[in-house]
Amino acid sequence: MTDADQLAQFFQSQRPHLKAVAYRMLGSLAEADDAVQEAYLRLNRSDVAEVENLAGWLTTVTGRVCLDVLRARRNHGEEDLEGPAGAEAVEASERDALADPELAAELSDSVGLALLVVMDTLSPAERLAFVLHDMFAVPFEEIAPIVGKSTAAVRQLASRARRRVQGQAEEESEADRARQREVVSAFLAASRGGNFAGLLKLLDPDVVLRTDLTAAGFGATDARGARDVAEVFSGRAQAAQLALLDGSAGLVWAVAGTPRVVFDFTIIGGRIAGIEMLADAGLLGEMVVEVVGAVGE
Template sequence: MDQSSVLVERFEENRAQLRAVAFRMLGSLSEADDAVQESWLRLNRSDRTEVENLGGWLKTVVARVCLDMLRARKSRREDSLDSRTSEVKAGGADPEEEALLADSVGTALLVVLETLAPAERVAFVLHDMFDVPFEEIGMVIGRSPMAARQLASRARRRVKGAEEPPEADLTLQRNIVAAFMAASRAGDFEGLLAVLDPDVVVRADRLAVSFGAAPEVRGAAEVAGTFLGRAQAARPALVDGVAGLAWVVDGRPRVVFELTFVNGRIATIDLLADNEVHQAMDLVVE
C-alpha cells in the first residue's frame, strides 16, 4: 500500500470523531462535514513528517476551522438555529449515523451552545466533551491555558444555568453585592454572614495569591473573617452579565471578584488577577 493510500486510511479512521467534534461546535451536519473536509485538505498540504499524533493533530485543525466558521457566522449573523437543527431531522447519506450524532448532543444543548461566543464554545466542547487539555485548547483559540480554562468555565456556567432555574435577577444580585461591600468595609461580621452561603468557597488564581490572597477559603465564618474590614477599593462590576466586584488600579482591573449566587447568597468567589482572563471576560466596572 502506497503512502497516499495509508494516509487516506488513517484519515478515515479518525473521520467519525472529527465529525462529532465539528458537529458539537457548529450544530450543523453539513458544516461539520465541510470542516472535516477542510481538515483533509490541510493535511494534504502539510508536512506530515512532523505529525506525530495524527488524531490529535486533526482534532486541533478541525477545531481551528470550526472556530473560524463560528466567527464568520457571528459576523454575518445568519443561519438560524432552527435551520441548522432541521438538518438533523432531515437526515443525509447515513441517517442512522446522523440520528445517533444528534441524539448524543440533544437539541436543548445545541440551543445553549448557540448563545456562547465562538472561543467559549470551542473551549467548552474540546475540554468538557473531548477531554482536550487547556494547553492545547489555548493554542487553538490563541489564548493562554488559564484564559482557555476561564472561557470553558464561563461556558459551563452558562450551560448549567440554562438547565436549571435562574438564580436571582440582576437587581437582587447587585443588592447582595452592595450589602457584602458595606459589611466588609464596616467590619460587620454578622452582616457578612447574612450574605454568604454557609458553604461559600473563595478561590484565588496564582497571581491573586502572589498579591496576598489565600489559595482557597471555605465556610461562611472563615470567608467573613477573610473579608472583614476589606474591600475598601473594590467597585461593583458586571462579570459576564453577573454582578461581581473589581479592584481597580489606575483605571484597570487588578483583581476581578467573580461571584455565583445560591438562594439569595454568595456561594463562590473567584479572585482572578490574570490579565488574559480579564480580556476574555465581558467586564463592565460600574
C-alpha cells in the first residue's frame, strides 16, 4: 500500500466526523459533503508528513472551509433560515442527515431543529468557535488562526454564542448546565480523593489535557487518553474550587481571591472530552470567573 493509499484510507476513517462538523457548521447535508470533499482535495495538495495530529488538522481545515462558505452566504445576502420556510428546510436536511448511519452516530442525540435554527443567527466566527470547541472539543488556540483572532477573542466568541443558544433554549440549557456541573463536581471529588477508577469513569477514552504556555512554565504538561489524564489529577486539585467560567462549569485555583489557574472542561455525551489548563493572566482577566459550591453543598 502506497503512502497515498494510506492517506486516503485514513481520510475515509475520519469522514463521518468531518461530515458531522461540516453539517453542524452549515446545516446542509449537500454543503457538508462539498466541504468534506474540499478538505480531501486540500489534504492531497498539502505536505502533511510533519503533522503530528492529522485528525485535528483535518478538523481545522474542514472548519476553515465551512467558515468561507458561511462568510460567502453573508456577502451574497442570503436569508437566514428563519420562519416556516427556513424551518422546513432545516428539518428536511436534518432528516436526511439522520438517515445517514455514520453521520447519525457522530451527531448522536445532540442535533435538533431548534438548535440548527438558533445557530443560524450566529455570526460565522461565533458559529465556528461554538461548534468546534463546545461540540467537538477543539481547543481555542487551534481555532484562533482559522478566524484570525487571538485565543482570548475566540473564547469570547464561543461564550457569546453559547449565551445566545442558551437564551433561545433556556430550559434545555439549564438542564445541560446542571449536568455539566455534576460531572465537574464528581471530577473534583474523585481528584481530591485519589479515586482513580472514578476519574476513569468520568473521562472519555480519548480525552485530551492541554496547557497554555504560562501553565507549562509552572511545570504542567499535556496528556492524552483517560489513564494518562487520570494519573495527572488523581490525588490532586486539593486547592481547586468549583467555578463558573463565562457561565460554564469548571475549576479555579485562586490566590487571595484572584484566579491564577482555571480548568476549562469540554463535556460531550456526559463524559469529559477535553480539559484546558489556563494560566495566562491576560486571558484570565477577560474571563468571568464565579466560585460556586459543589453539587450537594
